[in-house]
Amino acid sequence: MTENAALPDDRALTDVIEICRDLIRFDTSNFGTNEGPGERAAAEYVAERMTDAGLDPDVFESAPGRTSVVARMSGSDSSLPALVVHGHLDVVPAQAEDWSVDPFSAEVKDGMIWGRGAVDMKDMDAMILATMESMARQGQKPKRDIIFAMFADEEAGGTYGADWAVNHRPELFEGATEAISEVGGFSGTINGQRAYFLQTAEKGLAWLRLTAHGRAGHGSQINTDNAVTKLAQAVANIGSHTWPIEFTKTTEQFVSMVEEMTGVDFDESDPQVFLDQLGSVAHFVGATFQNTANPSLLKGGYKANVIPGAAEAQIDVRTLPGQQEDVLRIIRELAGDGVTVDPIHLATSLEVPFEGELVESMIAALQAEDPGAPVLPYTLSGGTDNKSLSRLGIAGYGFAPLQLPEELDFTAMFHGVDERVPTDSLVFGTKVLHRLLTGY
Ligand SMILES: [Zn+2]
Known part of the structure; x- marks a missing residue:
């Protein structure tokens, strides 16, 4: 050839x-x-x-x-x-x-x-x-x-x-x-040996807008339908969610080749030990063993004593190959009732x-x-x-x-x-x- x-x-x-x-x-x-x-x-x-x-x-x-x-x-x-x-x-x-x-x-x-x-x-x-x-x-x-x-x-x-x-x-x-x-x-x-990294996969991307709607009103009243509270709850749920480590075909091959070169096994409970073997390349691959969802923007309200009728957040989601739909479903569950989740920009994996x-x-x-x-x-x-x-x-x-x-x-x-x-x-x-x- x-x-x-x-x-x-x-x-x-x-x-x-x-x-x-x-x-x-x-x-x-x-x-x-x-x-x-x-x-x-x-x-x-x-x-x-x-x-x-x-x-x-x-x-x-x-x-x-x-x-x-x-x-x-x-x-x-x-x-x-x-x-x-x-x-x-x-x-x-x-x-x-x-x-x-x-x-x-x-x-x-x-x-x-x-x-x-x-x-x-x-x-x-x-x-x-x-x-x-x-x-x-x-x-x-x-x-x-x-x-x-x-x-x-x-x-x-x-x-x-x-x-x-x-x-x-x-x-x-x-x-x-x-x-x-x-x-x-x-x-x-890697472990003192020069190696080359051929890219065979790209994560997908979903920038999402979360919108919570509630009952607007005076800040002195009891309000059980507060948009800011609902939005904050949704953002906290999503931001603190632990996404499991999951290998795709590419990461599985990558990990087994690195394990062979270094003698260091990948430990799911502490991936850092493995990443430390990779030198500066760790920055490239550190986020590729799992999905990620990072809240990156919050907007809502305009005065301390006025409860707004709506509040908004944005989330930067990066998905493993083939998982975008599943991840979006989990994010909707984490956001909960009363918070809508709309894509701003989607890109395939x-x-x-x-x-x-x-x-x-x-x-x-x-x-x-x-x-x-x-x-x-x-x-x-x-x-x-x-x-x-x-x-x-x-x-x-x-x-x-x-x-x-x-x-x-x-x-x-x-x-x-x-x-x-x-x-x-x-x-x-x-x-x-x-x-x-x-x-x-
Ligand atoms: Zn470029």
Whole structure:
């Protein structure tokens, strides 16, 4: 399956660094509204590089400035299922005064590129483009069609990016059954051994509004139907509920592989002992063994001696793959009578198999560059554009390969201050990605 796997040319290994820096210099801050600078300039840059590589990019806007770009590279056998290789062009905003460098200048120091998007995810965007260009220069056709996509708006759930593309331009993804993108393929250290984390599952999300209605009235009266009391009870019940530890296929495989590597067994009554074995990766996986429901907002009333007729709370619920309905039912029970529970925003969970030809090819590509390193499946507690693509029946993996220095707290880089990525990691990742896309 990987017999054609080839390395990038030398030029790609220097270009990847420059492309990443170019992309960071486009301020594509996403404030969750359409007020920001948008992704158009970055998308046009990407489209130009795609055109220069002989592809025919489709550039489209869901709203003014909210631009995505998709191009297909034909494989030698287009009857094979196509692979989507996607990134997002937007970034979360950066408060320049908190940073030790200008977040949009893409400075290189200490062997690293510093700037907003350096790991989320202009690093992978650059690796994708450098790989695409190297394949074009060397005339290396992939086996199957590869659909390169760079989306707007991932950081606000993809409404103006991947979700819009799936709704309005599904034909661009015709024939695709699998996808790779961000938040997986990076290295961490377990028990002194470097290992790679391949993302095969994403938790679901439900932001809920709780509304309690009661009898409004004077604060001096007896009131047995007080909206604030009912709401407070519901919030306390939900916030203090203990969700049991439950393994999915992914976490079961993950735990057993870590147990084997460390000799430390997972103890349900004290998962921390197990998590301590994982170094900084613990932040990524700590919340993936159970559902969570955190009250995050309270609103009600306007004066100490007036009982309001209604009160509101919001809850951030994150669900294990396949459990959203069950969790919502439990939350409604915990909220009790007289409190309505309405979704503000729902996003599906995902879980794809840690087996099959694509997974084997990803592991082979990593291990060709880092012989013997274990590759573990893991669950992401957040979400990616793979959620949107899943509506087209596309199985999405998190695979943005990076070999990282042990001392870099990679998990803190996502949306963090002084976000940065080692240039060596980009070179490593481009080699791995190139092997994968030429060999699979
Ligand atoms: Zn991202």
